[in-house]
Amino acid sequence: MAANPMTQFEVYRIGPEIKVGAFDISFTNASLFMVVSSLAILIIFNFGSKKNSMLPNKIQLLAELSYTFVSKMISDTAGSKAKPYFAFIFSLFMFVLFCNMFGMIPYTFTVTSHIIVTFILAAFIFIGVTIIGFMKHGFGYLKLFVPSGVPVVLLPLIVIIEIISYLSRPISLSVRLFANMMAGHTMMKVFGGFVISLGIVGGWLPLSFSVALTGLEILVAFLQAYVFAILTCIYLNDALNLHH
Amino acid sequence: MIKKIYFQSIFFNFFFVKEVFAAESGGMPQLNPEFWISQIFWLTLTFGILYVVLSKLILPKISANLELRKSQIQENIEAAEKQRENSDSKLKEYDEVILKSKLEATNIFRDAREKVLKDINSKKEILDKQIDEEIKKAEQEIYELKKNAPEKINRIAIETSSELIKKLIGADVNSSSISAIVDDLSKKNGEKYYDN
Numbered sequence: 001m002a003a004n005p006m007t008q009f010e011v012y013r014i015g016p017e018i019k020v021g022a023f024d025i026s027f028t029n030a031s032l033f034m035v036v037s038s039l040a041i042l043i044i045f046n047f048g049s050k051k052n053s054m055l056p057n058k059i060q061l062l063a064e065l066s067y068t069f070v071s072k073m074i075s076d077t078a079g080s081k082a083k084p085y086f087a088f089i090f091s092l093f094m095f096v097l098f099c100n101m102f103g104m105i106p107y108t109f110t111v112t113s114h115i116i117v118t119f120i121l122a123a124f125i126f127i128g129v130t131i132i133g134f135m136k137h138g139f140g141y142l143k144l145f146v147p148s149g150v151p152v153v154l155l156p157l158i159v160i161i162e163i164i165s166y167l168s169r170p171i172s173l174s175v176r177l178f179a180n181m182m183a184g185h186t187m188m189k190v191f192g193g194f195v196i197s198l199g200i201v202g203g204w205l206p207l208s209f210s211v212a213l214t215g216l217e218i219l220v221a222f223l224q225a226y227v228f229a230i231l232t233c234i235y236l237n238d239a240l241n242l243h244h
Numbered sequence: 245m246i247k248k249i250y251f252q253s254i255f256f257n258f259f260f261v262k263e264v265f266a267a268e269s270g271g272m273p274q275l276n277p278e279f280w281i282s283q284i285f286w287l288t289l290t291f292g293i294l295y296v297v298l299s300k301l302i303l304p305k306i307s308a309n310l311e312l313r314k315s316q317i318q319e320n321i322e323a324a325e326k327q328r329e330n331s332d333s334k335l336k337e338y339d340e341v342i343l344k345s346k347l348e349a350t351n352i353f354r355d356a357r358e359k360v361l362k363d364i365n366s367k368k369e370i371l372d373k374q375i376d377e378e379i380k381k382a383e384q385e386i387y388e389l390k391k392n393a394p395e396k397i398n399r400i401a402i403e404t405s406s407e408l409i410k411k412l413i414g415a416d417v418n419s420s421s422i423s424a425i426v427d428d429l430s431k432k433n434g435e436k437y438y439d440n
Contacts, residue, residue, distance in 0.1 A: 006271075006272060006273060007273075009272065009273040009274055010273040011273060011276075011278070011279040011282075011283070013279075023281045023282075023285070024278070024279070024281055024282055025281060025282045025285040025286070026279070026282050027282075027286070028279055028282055028283070028286075030279065030282075030283050030286065031282065031283070031286035031290075034286050034287060034290040034291075035286075035290055037290075038290040038291070038293065038294040041294060041298070042294065042297055042298070042302070045298065045302045045303075045306070046301075046302060048306065049302050049305040049306045049309060050305075052308075052309040052312055052313070054313065054316065060309075063306055064306060064309065064310060067303070067306045067307070067310065068310070086303070087295065087298055087299030087303050088295060088299070090298060090303060091291065091294050091295040091298050091299070094294075094298075095290075095291055095294060111287075113274070114274050114283060115274050115275070116274070116280045116283050116284065117283055117287055120283075120284050120287055120288075121287070121291075178274070182272075182274065
């Protein structure tokens with residue numbers, strides 16, 4: 001029965017089982033929505049960049065506004081040095097945003113509500129940022145863990161805390177997105193279940209909650225994509241401009 | 245009664261919902277590693293393709309479009325600025341021309357007035373002179389006429405009277421005696437007919 005609020009997160013195989021060695025890389029509903037999101041992004045931005053008119057049409061305006069939005073976000077948080085990573089952060093923001101937004105359509109699957117997806121993204125960012133940091137500053141990048149102006153007595157403790165906070169970045173980044181998505185969708189499912197079970201008599205209250213939650217979830221979907229991208233920018237800023 | 249049924253239905257429905265949810269208890273599907281590899285593979289694939297296509301094909305185009313529009317707008321603004329300056333200078337020129345022409349117009353007007361006045365004066369003088377001459381000539385003529393008038397009258401009087409006498413008495417009379425008489429008469433009545 002679909003009333004279990006967790007069934008919406010179940011991954012199932014679409015089509016035949018594909019195995020490479022011991023690994024199962026079958027096409028699933030999660031894969032389907034990754035492909036759908038990527039295709040939607042590519043189609044929208046392809047049409048938005050096709051012809052350049054002095055007065056942009058709606059889709060071109062959308063593409064250009066997204067471009068300037070992300071580029072402003074990067075230059076505000078990470079400065080001009082982050083210019084080479086613009087394409088990556090743009091893709092990241094759009095991918096997370098579209099996955100979140102496609103998840104808001106009923107009967108769809110939310111790719112970002114799976115910890116493994118968000119963790120892989122976050123781990124990739126973490127590893128990439130660390131590599132960039134060491135490439136830019138060599139071992140001087142370790143100064144990141146030694147804040148200036150700290151009493152010598154507190155220094156060992158601070159360094160340990162800094163290292164832990166640095167290492168927990170991918171976890172916090174991935175869990176934030178995954179938990180937000182999962183909690184929101186679960187809550188909507190629960191309220192949806194109440195609407196059905198309370199029927200025509202008592203279902204109106206949870207229905208109105210459901211409507212309000214839909215609005216909230218759309219906001220959260222955008223906000224989490226934004227937070228994901230901006231935290232990436234901040235980590236990148238740490239690696240590019242060593243402040244400590 | 246209806247109210248009671250309503251609340252009862254809500255209350256019992258909660259039990260029902262609990263039953264339904266309890267019927268399918270399972271953990272989080274997210275923590276089931278069955279499809280993790282598949283998800284990682286497809287995520288890498290789709291995100292990789294997305295990144296490559298966006299960074300190599302689409303984003304440079306959008307950036308170029310934005311740059312082009314920016315430069316075009318800048319150019320247009322500059323052109324508009326230039327045209328404004330041009331029109332400003334033209335306006336200044338025009339003002340100057342107008343001022344100059346106004347000055348010229350007043351000058352011309354003044355000159356013309358003076359000329360006309362001078363003309364009128366000279367013409368008036370000539371006319372006055374002419375009129376004076378005419379008057380003088382006329383006065384002269386009148387004077388001469390006046391001077392000659394009594395003599396002529398006397399002669400006429402002499403002639404007529406000699407004729408009359410001839411007709412009346414049929415004899416020639418000495419004209420000198422007649423003229424003496426006429427002179428006498430005209431002297432007597434001179435003051436009466438002529439005031440000189």
